[in-house]
Amino acid sequence: MNIGALLEGLLGSDLPVALDAYDGSHVGPRDAPARIIVRSPDALARIVRAPGELGFGRAYVAGDLEVEGDIFAALALRDHLPDVRLDRQQWVAAAKLAGARALKRLPPPPEEARLHGRRHSKERDAAAIAHHYDVSNEFYRHVLGPSMTYSCALWTDPSITLEAAQVNKHELISRKLGLEPGMRLLDIGCGWGGMLLHAAEHHGVRAVGVTLSRRQAELAEKHVAECGLAGKVEVRLQDYRDVVDGPYDAISSIGMFEHVGTAQLRVYFDRCYALLRPGGRFVNHAISRPAAPRGSIFAGGSRFARRGFIERYVFPDGELHEIGAVISAIQDAGFEARHMESIREHYALTLRKWVANLEANWDACVAESSPGRARVWRLYMAASALQFEANRTQVHQVLATKTEAGRSGLPLRPRFE
Numbered sequence: 001m002n003i004g005a006l007l008e009g010l011l012g013s014d015l016p017v018a019l020d021a022y023d024g025s026h027v028g029p030r031d032a033p034a035r036i037i038v039r040s041p042d043a044l045a046r047i048v049r050a051p052g053e054l055g056f057g058r059a060y061v062a063g064d065l066e067v068e069g070d071i072f073a074a075l076a077l078r079d080h081l082p083d084v085r086l087d088r089q090q091w092v093a094a095a096k097l098a099g100a101r102a103l104k105r106l107p108p109p110p111e112e113a114r115l116h117g118r119r120h121s122k123e124r125d126a127a128a129i130a131h132h133y134d135v136s137n138e139f140y141r142h143v144l145g146p147s148m149t150y151s152c153a154l155w156t157d158p159s160i161t162l163e164a165a166q167v168n169k170h171e172l173i174s175r176k177l178g179l180e181p182g183m184r185l186l187d188i189g190c191g192w193g194g195m196l197l198h199a200a201e202h203h204g205v206r207a208v209g210v211t212l213s214r215r216q217a218e219l220a221e222k223h224v225a226e227c228g229l230a231g232k233v234e235v236r237l238q239d240y241r242d243v244v245d246g247p248y249d250a251i252s253s254i255g256m257f258e259h260v261g262t263a264q265l266r267v268y269f270d271r272c273y274a275l276l277r278p279g280g281r282f283v284n285h286a287i288s289r290p291a292a293p294r295g296s297i298f299a300g301g302s303r304f305a306r307r308g309f310i311e312r313y314v315f316p317d318g319e320l321h322e323i324g325a326v327i328s329a330i331q332d333a334g335f336e337a338r339h340m341e342s343i344r345e346h347y348a349l350t351l352r353k354w355v356a357n358l359e360a361n362w363d364a365c366v367a368e369s370s371p372g373r374a375r376v377w378r379l380y381m382a383a384s385a386l387q388f389e390a391n392r393t394q395v396h397q398v399l400a401t402k403t404e405a406g407r408s409g410l411p412l413r414p415r416f417e
Contacts, residue, residue, distance in 0.1 A: 001093050001096075001097070002021070002023050002024075002025040002097075003021035003022075003023050003025050003038055003044070003097055004019070004021060004023075004025025004026055004027045005025070006090065006093050006094060006097060007019050007021075007025075007027050007038075008027045009090065009093075010090055011027075011077060013027075015027060015028040015029070015032075015077070016028075016032065016033075016034075016073055016076045016077070017029075017032045017033065017034040017035065017036060017069075017073055017074050017076070017077060018030060018032040018034070018035045018036070019035070019036045019037075019038070020035060020036070020037050020038070021037070021038040022038060022039055022040055022041070032069070032073070033069055033070040033073040034067060034068065034069035034070045034071065034073040034074040035067075035068045035069055036065065036066070036067055036068075036074055036077075037065070037066040037067075037068065038064075038065060039063065039064055039065065039066055040064050041097065041098045041099060042059070042062070042064040042098075042106060043059040043064035043065045044094045044095075044097050044098035045098040045104070045106055046058045046059040046062070046064060046106055047059060047094060048091060048094050048095045048098055049105060049106065052308075053308055053309045054308060054309055054312065056309075057309035057312075057313065057379065058108055058109060058112070060375055060379060061109040061111055061112075061313065061372045061375045061376055061379075062106075062109045062372065063371060063372070063375070071355065071359075071378060071379070071382040072352075072355075072382055072385070072386065075382055075383055075386055078386075108312075109372045110370075110372065111313055111370065111372040111373050111376055112312050112313055113128070113131045113312055113313065113316040115127050115128060115131075115316050115317065119261065119263070119317055120260075120261040120263055120264050120317060122239050122241065122242075124317065125212060125239070125259065125317070126212045126239070128259065128315075128316045128317045128318075129211075129212040129213050129259065130212070130213065130214070131316055132314065132315060132316075133150075133191075133211075133212075133213035133215065133216055134213055134214060134215045134216075135368070135369050135373060136215075136368040136369055137192070137215050137216075137218075137219045138364075138368045139365050139368040139369050139373075140192070142357060142358070142361035142364050142365050142368070143354050143357050143358050143361070143365065143377065144354065144357070145162050145163060145353075145357060146163055147162065147163045147166040147167070147194060148191070148192040148193075148194060148219070148223075149166040149169075149170075149191065149192070149194040150191055150192075150255060151169070151191075151254045151255030151285065152169065152255070152285070152343055152346050152347040152350050152395050153165030153166045153168065153169050153346060153349070153350045153353075154166075154168035154169040154172055154343065154346055155168070155346050155349050155350075156168060158349055162350070162353045162357075165346075165349075165350070166194065167198065169254075170194060170195050170198035170199070171198065171202070172397075172416060172417065173195065173252055173254065173283050173285065173397070174198065174199055174202065174203050175416045175417075176281065176283050176339070176397070176399045176416050177250040177252060177281045177283055177399075178250070178281055178409070178410075179199055179203035179204075179205050179250060180203065180204070180205075181203065181204030181205070182204065182205070182206070183203075183204075183205045183206070183249035183250060184205065184206050184207075184208070184247075184248045184249050184250075185199050185205045185206070185207040185208070185248065185249065185250045185251070185252065186207075186208050186209075186210070186243065186246075186248040186250070186251045186252070186275060187199075187207060187208070187209040187210070187251075187252045187253075187254070188210055188240045188243075188251065188252070188253040188256055188272070189210070189211060189240075189253060189254065189255065189256025189257075189259070190209025190210060190211050190216075190220060190235060191209075191211060191213075191216055191220070191254075191255070192216050192219050192220050192223065193209060193219075193220030193221075193223045193224060193233070193235060195207075195209070195252055195254055196208075196209045196220070196224070196233045196235070197223060197224070197227055197229065197233065200227075200229050200232045200233050201227065201229070205232075205249075205250075206232050206233075207232065207233045207234070208233075208234045208235075208236065208243075208245075208248075209233070209234070209235045209236065210235075210236045210237075210238040210239070210240055210243060211235070211236075211237065211238075212237070212238075212239060213237075214237055217235050217236070217237045220235040221235045240256075240268065240271060240272075241267065241271060243271070243275060246274060246275035246276065246277070247275065247276060247277035247280070248275050248276055248277065248280065249276075249277055249280050249281075250276075250280055250281050250282070250283075251272050251275060251276055251280070251281075251282045251283070252282075252283050252285070253272070253282075253283070253284050253285065253286070254283075254285040255285060255286065255287075256286075257284055257285075257286035257287075257326075258286055258287050258315065258318050258319065258320060259315070259317070259318060260319070261317065261319050262319055262321070265321075265329045266329070266332070266333065269329055269330055269332070269333035269335070270333050272333070272335075273333045273334045273335060273402060276402045277402065278402055278404040278407075279401065279402060279403075279404065279407060279408070279409035280401070280402050280409070281399060281400070281401050281402075281409070281410075282330075282335060282399070282400045282401070282402070283397055283398070283399050283400075284326070284330065284397070284398045284400070285395070285396075285397045286321075286326070286395065286396065287320055287347075287393060287394070287395050288320060288321060288322060288323045288326065288393075288394040288395060288396050289320040289321065289322055289393065289394070290322070290391065290392065290393075290394060291322050291324065309379070309380070310380060313376045313380070314376060314380045320393070323340065323342075323394065323396045323398075326396070326398060327340065327398060330398060330400050331400075334402070335400035335401065335402060335403075336400060336401050336402075336403040336408055337398060337399075337400045338399050338400060338401055338408060338410060339397075339398070339399040339414075339416075340396055340397070340398050340399075341396065341397045342394060342395070342396050343395055343396070343397065344388050344391065344393075344394045344395055345388070345389070346395075347384075347385075347388045347395045348385045348386075348388040348389045351381050351382070351384050351385035351388065352385050354381050355378065355381050355382050355385065358374065358377055358378055358381070359378070362374065365377075
């Protein structure tokens with residue numbers, strides 16, 4: 001059996017992409033929008049040693065497996081292999097083709113995270129954040145564009161620019177928070193400072209942002225100085241659990257909640273509640289999982305699969321929660337949940353823009369990180385876009401108030417748009 005025959009038996013003959021292997025075998029249409037190339041027996045060895053998505057992911061990150069052309073078309077192969085696993089007969093055939101390599105454990109690519117210590121301790125959380133966010137600020141600039149905003153944008157129309165869509169998102173959250181001049185805003189997981197700068201420039205607030213990423217904090221502070229907002233905006237390298245200088249009039253958390261963890265949910269929402277003044281508002285913007293998740297590389301209980309690609313390469317210790325459970329946890333902490341909004345389709349559009357940016361700036365991204373790191377981001381962002389489009393992953397904004405004596409501080413019919 002050659003590799004082409006193995007792949008055809010595994011994936012079927014009616015393939016949307018072409019597959020070529022180092023032994024000269026070929027499967028699929030010659031004019032396919034994407035071509036997957038098995039470059040060496042190491043690709044098979046990795047798949048044999050780690051059946052499922054992790055083996056495929058390792059092979060791609062290591063360069064043993066290549067994807068040329070449309071990455072989204074290539075990922076459509078998942079519909080032909082829903083469990084991303086080999087049955088016993090296919091495993092044996094792949095092992096034979098890999099030869100002696102199948103008996104030897106290949107070292108994983110260096111981009112794979114190896115964290116130590118207690119899960120969601122402050123030290124381990126800092127290491128997890130550093131793994132993902134301290135790649136290179138220039139790398140992120142190439143991928144995210146001038147806004148340097150690493151969360152779901154808000155699209156009034158797919159034709160607008162990514163930067164305009166990110167401004168829309170920051171403005172929507174500002175309106176949900178009811179920001180006014182002189183208010184104090186806390187932004188948890190402030191990234192490179194996008195929300196802080198928008199709130200200070202356009203709504204006159206005094207803003208504090210906290211992040212665990214040293215590189216984010218350094219660049220955010222530079223952005224603050226360049227905008228002349230040093231007296232209004234403060235950026236701290238700080239864990240949210242160590243923030244004690246409340247009360248704040250408003251709190252935003254945009255794309256950080258995925259790092260909190262189930263065991264820390266009560267700690268997280270209790271801290272936010274304690275830091276907010278009575279009548280203050282809190283917006284929690286986060287990726288969620290559906291109530292009945294289907295098998296995917298992103299869902300499976302509340303956390304990413306321990307042996308999965310996302311857990312090992314992208315968001316170590318990341319955990320997703322069903323939105324109903326999130327709202328219940330918010331209210332258990334004492335908040336009144338007032339408004340929930342799903343913007344799932346918006347994240348698919350955002351991710352496709354990021355993938356396009358990465359591919360357009362591929363050489364620069366590789367130079368700023370590594371070939372393997374660029375491959376990780378290409379695979380995970382493209383796969384994520386498809387997940388959001390298929391409703392296998394979601395994203396929600398929840399607005400909550402610190403209601404006391406029945407007073408929420410919201411008008412009877414608030415308008416946020």
